Amino acid sequence: MRWVRCSVESAECPQNERPPSEHVCQKEPCDRSEGNYVEGQRRWKVGTWGACSRSCGGGHQRRQVICVDDMESKSTSCPLKGRPPESRLCHVEDCPKWALGTWSQCNTDCGDQRRRVVCQDWAGVSQPDSHCSRPKPQEVRPCDSRDCAQPPFAWHPGPWSQCSASCGDGLMRRSVECLDGGHRPVPYVHCKEEPAPADKRDCRLAACPRWQMSPWSPCSAPCGNGTHKRVARCMKRGREVPAESCSEPRPNGQVRPCFLRPCHYRWKKTRWTPCSA
Template identity: 30%
Template structure:
């Protein structure tokens, strides 16, 4: 097992204030029920969650037409503001992530681990009678300006990785001397603040694991093809070093090297045969070709009506090989033969 310090075999856990190895004294638990009768059609404040709060949970007691709203003290809306209803999802707000859930058959909820980096105001957009809103969160304890303060090292942070070499830090915080609760740094003398500590952790190599490369292009565009990828058994030795291992060193079974793709049927398409010779052989003429409607890569011939009309190639183009020679008059030449014996082929 791994503790909150991310060290194997460690039993260190977070306290209620989300401090690893803390004693829970740096925050207090706030819980309440907002069940005021409210006028419909506007926003009404429910509760203010102070900066630094953790383990935030807001929930309507019953399903209603009302909507939970989050905004800042400066009137910046984060969820369901300006009479616009947001889709339930995760929202990155105030340095933490709020999970907004609104099932059709369960009450609406807002949850976040914290800590928040600003004060958050919880409101409700009222559309009908308020069924009641339950809230709980753990804010930092109140500051006591009359007590003495001093710098203290926190517990070691979680290790940055589980194997192959990571790092941990031990930060310096300002604590109230009377009860050792963490307070804002300006209560302590900045000139005497020590430096944070760092150390290596989890330096043992990682267990071998499968590494998969990117899939190749599909071998066919339709009618079923295959795509391939590279799969290797690797072991991370350090933050900058990896070694390829024999496949038997990795578990479970190796991921597939190939997978089917483009399983849809090829659409019919036009196939144009070769152009004919220019006819006639001189002067303005035309070349022709035959079009066939084929079923994609299978090669089956289909009726022309099944191929797209807008993409039909042309079957006739103009051509002009050479200018035809002028006609020659028939008569006897000096050799006694017929003049213009080549006229027939020239005019063809």
């Protein structure tokens, strides 16, 4: 909008030649896409989608949808027909579930049967057991329900853990159980005829970074008394690495005196000054 003034009274100017005091600001149709529906001076304003209510199996996301005017104040005059949705589906893929293999054949009455039990996602990709919400089905079962006269007790060690250290010397551990023929844990006394396997062992990884003193610097003085200096550097396999890679406190730098040769002094004369008289 603009105001047009006449240098004389408005009535003196030809009214049919008076310039317009208004013009159209926007000639294109208003955008009616989601979140930008405009009706007069009001529009729907949407917030960001919240977190999905479930990680799998179909959940919901919600967001805030409010009607506002040009001053961003809440209003109740937006048409419901153009109102953006407040919720939507998310993570609709099936949750991971247990995939069961077939039972193996029984070799003896006192033996057991085994099958493969794996937690898989909707695409058939193996996942950690913790991703399946239901209890893990049985992987081992006895071949015969009758009690065997002499159950074959034996030690069964588990897999070794990772080394306890990320570099240098560390320790690996594993569980060792005494199991009967049905792979059920029993007191250790039943397996005492055989020595128990070790439940820990040493492990050694690449040497940890450590502080090494640099070579001595050249003597600070070409003659007479001077000093050599050297500093501590964090080194790994002969290469310097960032100081934070070394876990020990950084040693102080070192200084030692040096003397390359005696200094030779001589008189240096300057020019004569102007005569004083």
